Amino acid sequence: MEKLLSESFYLDEQVVDLGEALLGKYLCTNIDGCYTAGMIVETEAYRAPDDKASHAFDNRRTKRTEIMFDAGGHAYIYLCYGIHHLFNIVTGPEGSAHAILIRAIEPAEGIEHMLHRRKMSKINYRLSNGPGILTKALGLNTQWNGESLLKRKNIWIEDRNLTLSPQDIIRSPRVGVDYAEESASWNWRFRIKHNAWCSPAK
DNA sequence: CACCGGATTGGCT
DNA sequence: GCCAATCCGGTGT
Numbered sequence: 730m731e732k733l734l735s736e737s738f739y740l741d742e743q744v745v746d747l748g749e750a751l752l753g754k755y756l757c758t759n760i761d762g763c764y765t766a767g768m769i770v771e772t773e774a775y776r777a778p779d780d781k782a783s784h785a786f787d788n789r790r791t792k793r794t795e796i797m798f799d800a801g802g803h804a805y806i807y808l809c810y811g812i813h814h815l816f817n818i819v820t821g822p823e824g825s826a827h828a829i830l831i832r833a834i835e836p837a838e839g840i841e842h843m844l845h846r847r848k849m850s851k852i853n854y855r856l857s858n859g860p861g862i863l864t865k866a867l868g869l870n871t872q873w874n875g876e877s878l879l880k881r882k883n884i885w886i887e888d889r890n891l892t893l894s895p896q897d898i899i900r901s902p903r904v905g906v907d908y909a910e911e912s913a914s915w916n917w918r919f920r921i922k923h924n925a926w927c928s929p930a931k
Numbered sequence: 932c933a934c935c936g937g938a939t940t941g942g943c944t
Numbered sequence: 945g946c947c948a949a950t951c952c953g954g955t956g957t
Contacts, residue, residue, distance in 0.1 A: 773938070782938070784953090793953060811951030813939050830938055861939050905938050930939090932957080944946080 731755070731887040736879055739801030744820050744827035748774035749898055749919050751818070753891040756834055758884050760868035763842040767834030767857060767867070768891075770924045773903045774917040775817070777826035782909035785826035796875045797826035804884055806864070806874040813861030814870045818878065818886070832860045832904070832918070834867075835926040843867070859928045897922050904930040 734754065741747055749772075757766040777785035777797065784807075785794045796805050797819055805817040805828050821827040834857045836843055843856055843866035857863040864870065869884070878885050900916040907913055920927045 775938075784938085789954090791954075807938090807953090808951070810937060810939055810949080812949065815938060817938085832938085859939070903938070908937085935955090940949090942948090
């Protein structure tokens, strides 16, 4: 059974717990007439206002971070290094700026569309094992920033009744946030143990 | 309005 | 393993 995640799931204030809870869920898109889906195998939590790695640290409200202050269940997509589009899930009630970065997915459906978008001919881990390339495989870019995830329209998340136990999850520091001082050491990166589709970063 | 640097990737040495 | 690619957000003048 594929159950669409409802708003109550995203409104949870505990973004770090949600980062773990999203492992094993399915990120689905229907973009340009192409249906694609993959299992979330790696995430990172970002929590304003105390997290120095968050774009919304100290509750900075700018044009870019505004969507993070909206209610949970929206997409936050931004351009990184001028090249890559990174997809986040906004969580928490309106006014709190929490988000979860999706860092890797295991392809499940619409693999032919993913291969085409990535200009690849055969499926392997490079199809979607990083935050900047899974968005390309799924057709996501900044055009979809702010999109609601609460309907099976363009972007949504499904619970397919996969249950993970705590020992199935690896917790470690987040990637690429060395500048974030004490926040850099927090174990807010989550991966499914033994899953071959996780990102290569340390 | 100029400058700095980034929640990354892939190609080349 | 190193490093260029490529652009814009955030900050300070």
